[in-house]
Amino acid sequence: MNTFLADTFLTALTKLDNQSQKAAKLTAFELQTDPTGKGKSFHRITASKEKDFWSVRANRDIRIIVHKTADRLTLCYVDHHDDAYDWASRRVFERHPRTGALQIVELVEQVREVMAKVDVAPAADLFVEPAPAPEPAKPTIFPLAKVGADSLQDYGVPQDWAELLVVSSMADALQAADHLPGEAAEAVRVFLAGGVPEAPAPAQAVEAQRFRMVEHRDELEAALEFPWDRWTVFLHPTQRQFVDAEYNGPARVAGSAGTGKTVVALHRALQLSRDDSTNILLTTFSDPLASALKEKLNILNGGEALVPRVKVSSFVGLAKELYELATGNRPRMVGRDAIIRRLKKIAPDDNPTFLTNEFEDVIDPWRVDSLEDYRELKRTGRRSRIGQRRRELIWPWFQALRDGMKARHELTEAQLFAWVEDYYSGRERKPFTHIIVDEAQDLGVPELRFLAALAPEGGNRLFFAGDLGQRIFKLPFSWKSLGIDVRGRSGTLKVNYRTSHQIREQLDRLLPEKLSDLDGLVEDRSGTISVFNGPVPEAISCTDQIDETKQVSAWVKARLDAGIAPEEIGLIVRSEGQLTRAQAVADMLNLSVQALLGDARPQAGLLSVGVMQLAKGLEFRAVAVMACDAEIVPLESRVEGAETQDDLDEIWQTERQLLYVAATRARENLLLSGVLPVSEYFDDLVTET
Numbered sequence: 001m002n003t004f005l006a007d008t009f010l011t012a013l014t015k016l017d018n019q020s021q022k023a024a025k026l027t028a029f030e031l032q033t034d035p036t037g038k039g040k041s042f043h044r045i046t047a048s049k050e051k052d053f054w055s056v057r058a059n060r061d062i063r064i065i066v067h068k069t070a071d072r073l074t075l076c077y078v079d080h081h082d083d084a085y086d087w088a089s090r091r092v093f094e095r096h097p098r099t100g101a102l103q104i105v106e107l108v109e110q111v112r113e114v115m116a117k118v119d120v121a122p123a124a125d126l127f128v129e130p131a132p133a134p135e136p137a138k139p140t141i142f143p144l145a146k147v148g149a150d151s152l153q154d155y156g157v158p159q160d161w162a163e164l165l166v167v168s169s170m171a172d173a174l175q176a177a178d179h180l181p182g183e184a185a186e187a188v189r190v191f192l193a194g195g196v197p198e199a200p201a202p203a204q205a206v207e208a209q210r211f212r213m214v215e216h217r218d219e220l221e222a223a224l225e226f227p228w229d230r231w232t233v234f235l236h237p238t239q240r241q242f243v244d245a246e247y248n249g250p251a252r253v254a255g256s257a258g259t260g261k262t263v264v265a266l267h268r269a270l271q272l273s274r275d276d277s278t279n280i281l282l283t284t285f286s287d288p289l290a291s292a293l294k295e296k297l298n299i300l301n302g303g304e305a306l307v308p309r310v311k312v313s314s315f316v317g318l319a320k321e322l323y324e325l326a327t328g329n330r331p332r333m334v335g336r337d338a339i340i341r342r343l344k345k346i347a348p349d350d351n352p353t354f355l356t357n358e359f360e361d362v363i364d365p366w367r368v369d370s371l372e373d374y375r376e377l378k379r380t381g382r383r384s385r386i387g388q389r390r391r392e393l394i395w396p397w398f399q400a401l402r403d404g405m406k407a408r409h410e411l412t413e414a415q416l417f418a419w420v421e422d423y424y425s426g427r428e429r430k431p432f433t434h435i436i437v438d439e440a441q442d443l444g445v446p447e448l449r450f451l452a453a454l455a456p457e458g459g460n461r462l463f464f465a466g467d468l469g470q471r472i473f474k475l476p477f478s479w480k481s482l483g484i485d486v487r488g489r490s491g492t493l494k495v496n497y498r499t500s501h502q503i504r505e506q507l508d509r510l511l512p513e514k515l516s517d518l519d520g521l522v523e524d525r526s527g528t529i530s531v532f533n534g535p536v537p538e539a540i541s542c543t544d545q546i547d548e549t550k551q552v553s554a555w556v557k558a559r560l561d562a563g564i565a566p567e568e569i570g571l572i573v574r575s576e577g578q579l580t581r582a583q584a585v586a587d588m589l590n591l592s593v594q595a596l597l598g599d600a601r602p603q604a605g606l607l608s609v610g611v612m613q614l615a616k617g618l619e620f621r622a623v624a625v626m627a628c629d630a631e632i633v634p635l636e637s638r639v640e641g642a643e644t645q646d647d648l649d650e651i652w653q654t655e656r657q658l659l660y661v662a663a664t665r666a667r668e669n670l671l672l673s674g675v676l677p678v679s680e681y682f683d684d685l686v687t688e689t
């Protein structure tokens with residue numbers, strides 16, 4: 001007899017107190033060792049239509065609901081006695097007659113009953129909020145009527161639900177989706193978003209999203225140890241495809257914020273590491289993000305701190321390490337501030353921001369070594385045109401800057417990457433067999449060349465996860481021109497697990513549906529759906545900073561009152577200069593803050609505050625993006641540094657993307673605030689306030 005774990009069991013487990021969780025886990029282990037459950041007290045749930053639901057005693061109060069047949073035992077749910085019985089009495093466990101996938105189905109009549117207690121409405125309008133006063137009757141639109149109950153069933157919607165859905169309003173249907181099995185809910189949400197769902201995945205892949213067979217005790221232990229990290233156990237069939245795929249060249253997975261690209265990267269790394277002959281690099285653009293990847297990889301590995309054959313590091317962290325390994329010395333690094341300072345000295349009458357950007361975005365990454373090279377360089381990625389005369393004028397300044405660095409034995413990051421690239425390009429032995437890059441949209445030219453030199457040519461060696469819409473640091477460039485061609489081996493994830501439907505729908509308005517890279521590869525973000533609903537996000541325009549402090553404090557207070565812990569609330573601002581505005585909110589609420597700079601993590605009891613550039617990798621139940629004033633988002637100092645319209649366009653685009661990155665850290669609640677005149681990006685949002 002095989003033992004399976006249902007996702008509903010893990011979700012229910014996270015809601016129990018520690019003592020009850022312990023009892024439930026112990027019973028789960030006993031059941032796995034002996035699924036027939038001899039010596040355990042099994043009680044058939046007679047109140048359920050499902051004849052194979054049984055309750056198993058974990059302690060005096062806690063019951064596990066299992067589904068038991070001759071060949072399989074599925075742990076379905078766990079709760080206090082009465083609640084567990086109630087759960088089971090409202091569900092059946094059945095194979096969908098069309099798709100063939102096993103489902104735990106909530107009975108439509110039972111849901112109606114519960115909803116009807118709140119709102120006595122005709123059947124079709126069960127989920128509608130009661131109207132405050134009768135208004136002239138508007139014709140109700142049933143968005144799924146044209147799809148038809150029959151087609152809905154092709155996607156795994158149970159028949160009686162399908163019949164209800166085709167006579168449900170938009171709001172009802174969205175709510176109803178929350179009660180449906182995953183694949184059915186997904187199809188309904190796609191139809192409601194005006195799309196047509198892809199053909200249903202094979203029953204086995206669909207089932208794997210919610211039932212996991214646990215053959216060994218350590219698998220069960222790992223799943224029960226981190227029950228809230230459902231991503232470690234259940235993958236969407238599309239995620240699974242990217243994890244398992246064998247490629248014959250570099251491959252890339254895309255998807256808007258929260259669609260599980262990092263989850264794919266992590267699973268793929270672990271999967272590849274099972275083969276003894278591999279040596280895998282899992283990498284991303286910053287040290288804090290690399291630490292977060294490391295932690296998640298350990299969770300995925302069942303809490304084991306070391307995952308054999310997987311190295312996790314930031315691009316630059318790794319480059320420094322490899323440099324030291326090769327030379328015996330630490331590289332002496334030179335940063336942007338020093339470059340600005342020196343260029344100001346070398347060319348006191350010119351524009352230091354422009355010169356520094358030109359050096360960092362063009363000269364250094366493209367390894368321009370002479371005026372001839374500079375004259376001929378196609379200004380890939382940096383769109384502003386610079387005439388030959390200007391190039392001739394400024395070239396000697398860059399040369400002087402470089403000479404100074406050489407004399408001091410200093411390296412910029414780009415030069416460090418180039419050094420390590422050259423070192424490994426000439427060698428047959430490479431440090432890695434496979435390289436998996438997260439946040440690949442922020443790879444620069446030197447980083448990509450460096451990474452490509454670290455693994456031997458061919459097959460599966462390079463896998464990228466990223467979202468063009470979240471590029472915030474680097475200029476775009478042609479990957480193909482560097483020999484990295486992902487065309488034909490790329491795809492997009494469309495199920496958002498992080499952000500509510502309402503928040504995602506609003507934030508999608510900030511970016512175009514289709515984004516294209518410089519090789520013409522299009523990432524189509526349309527048709528993305530979220531797996532849960534939440535409050536509509538708000539954008540508020542305040543009269544002054546005091547007004548903003550008051551309004552944001554009131555909003556945060558309402559979230560705290562609703563049971564959201566302070567550390568689950570993030571206050572994000574454009575840059576450090578505006579952190580005082582987040583601090584003012586905390587002061588008004590008599591709370592302390594944890595500034596999420598560097599490696600700092602949210603701390604229990606403290607409001608989390610941070611800046612947009614460091615928001616990647618974070619997520620909160622509630623986020624307030626504050627200080628979105630017209631001259632802050634986009635940041636005026638950046639705009640002023642632009643020399644041409646092309647530069648300005650690039651800045652507007654990345655600032656918009658920065659706002660998108662910050663706001664998509666919100667899971668359930670989102671507030672955007674600014675002092676009048678507010679950010680022009682607010683114009684693209686349709687909000688309640």
Ligand SMILES: Nc1ncnc2c1ncn2[C@@H]1O[C@H](COP(=O)(O)OP(=O)(O)OP(=O)(O)O)[C@@H](O)[C@H]1O
Binds near residue numbers: 260
């Ligand atoms: N299969 C899954 N089951 C449950 N939760 C999932 C699944 N896949 C992803 N998630 C959750 O969705 C959230 C977003 O996942 P992840 O960070 O991988 O997305 P992403 O696409 O990399 O986001 P971003 O672009 O913002 O970096 C996380 O909380 C993750 O745990």
